[in-house]
Amino acid sequence: MKPPILYIVVPCYNEEEVLPVTSGLFREKLRSLTEKGRIAEESRVLFVNDGSKDRTWEIICGLSRQDEHFQGIAQSRNRGHQNAVLAGLMEAMDRCDITISIDCDGQDDLDAMDKMVDAWYDGCEIVYGVRDSRETDTFFKRTTAQGFYRFLKFMGAEVVYNHADYRLMSARALREFAKFREVNLYLRGMVPLVGFRSTCVSYDRHERLAGKSHYPLRKMLGLAFDGVTSLSVKPIRMITLSGLFISLLSFIAIIWILITALTGHAVAGWASTVTIVCFIGGILTLFLGVIGEYIGKIYLEVKDRPRYIIADRTGEMADACPPER
Ligand code: UDP
Ligand code: MG
Numbered sequence: 236m237k238p239p240i241l242y243i244v245v246p247c248y249n250e251e252e253v254l255p256v257t258s259g260l261f262r263e264k265l266r267s268l269t270e271k272g273r274i275a276e277e278s279r280v281l282f283v284n285d286g287s288k289d290r291t292w293e294i295i296c297g298l299s300r301q302d303e304h305f306q307g308i309a310q311s312r313n314r315g316h317q318n319a320v321l322a323g324l325m326e327a328m329d330r331c332d333i334t335i336s337i338d339c340d341g342q343d344d345l346d347a348m349d350k351m352v353d354a355w356y357d358g359c360e361i362v363y364g365v366r367d368s369r370e371t372d373t374f375f376k377r378t379t380a381q382g383f384y385r386f387l388k389f390m391g392a393e394v395v396y397n398h399a400d401y402r403l404m405s406a407r408a409l410r411e412f413a414k415f416r417e418v419n420l421y422l423r424g425m426v427p428l429v430g431f432r433s434t435c436v437s438y439d440r441h442e443r444l445a446g447k448s449h450y451p452l453r454k455m456l457g458l459a460f461d462g463v464t465s466l467s468v469k470p471i472r473m474i475t476l477s478g479l480f481i482s483l484l485s486f487i488a489i490i491w492i493l494i495t496a497l498t499g500h501a502v503a504g505w506a507s508t509v510t511i512v513c514f515i516g517g518i519l520t521l522f523l524g525v526i527g528e529y530i531g532k533i534y535l536e537v538k539d540r541p542r543y544i545i546a547d548r549t550g551e552m553a554d555a556c557p558p559e560r
Contacts, residue, residue: 464529
């Protein structure tokens with residue numbers, strides 16, 4: 236069997252500090268896998284510039300001029316990590332046999348790629364990289380991230396525990412994945428829905444080699460919320476259930492009020508009335524908000540806007556896709 240062509244897909248946003256360091260590491264990984272005969276010489280590192288405002292794109296273009304193993308595409312503007320990864324995977328799909336998506340900050344251990352490729356040889360179409368420890372993350376990041384997975388699970392959105400977007404996907408799995416047309420992207424929740432044989436590979440997570448994280452708490456919360464509402468309708472069920480519960484309580488309260496009124500102990504209760512009105516008003520507003528969130532999602536989905544727009548490409552990526560190999 237001919238070794239597979241591997242594309243390492245790397246989203247980059249304002250990464251001028253770290254890119255010169257990690258690009259060498261990616262290249263080295265390609266070289267060692269090629270030397271071992273595990274992947275084909277035509278394998279590439281594909282950088283996706285996600286509308287960076289610094290010199291990231293110039294660095295990528297420079298790399299690809301020096302060495303054809305580096306290639307790049309640039310999104311027309313910043314669209315976020317998930318869209319950048321998707322753009323890279325979709326562009327790579329027809330040019331390779333397998334892809335591995337990884338962040339460009341050197342936090343994920345490159346040696347896990349060997350194990351991922353081994354798993355592919357064993358017949359897996361998707362291999363999830365799973366973090367072994369989170370010791371290098373700050374305490375805050377670690378606890379919020381763990382809470383995030385628990386919350387997702389509780390809300391009915393199944394994700395692989397401690398798996399970010401470091402994963403191997405075969406071209407076959409990607410072609411099926413491309414049929415998922417949604418614009419609200421939550422890749423780590425969507426990929427498991429593709430199915431096929433899959434497995435996990437664990438690795439140690441390092442510190443960022445340079446630069447700083449683009450995922451502050453605000454974005455993490457946004458991602459958690461997107462994850463839940465893109466993957467599950469459990470919040471709506473919970474609303475229905477609590478609606479039932481509140482109705483039951485009100486029913487009991489009405490009986491109690493009637494009895495008090497009939498037995499002649501009723502007092503003009505301004506406070507209690509206002510409290511109940513406020514309570515119901517608050518709950519209703521909250522519930523409407525959650526339902527509105529889903530309607531918002533539907534609104535975005537029916538518009539069917541493109542999920543990424545490529546504005547620029549380095550040499551090879553501008554060529555038409557290679558014909559059937
Ligand atoms: N990233 C991106 N677009 C964005 C934000 C981040 O492509 O709008 C990339 C970033 O360059 C990095 C990866 O996504 O390669 C993960 O980002 P980061 O390391 O900042 O997140 P963290 O690892 O701290 O969760
Ligand atoms: Mg990172």
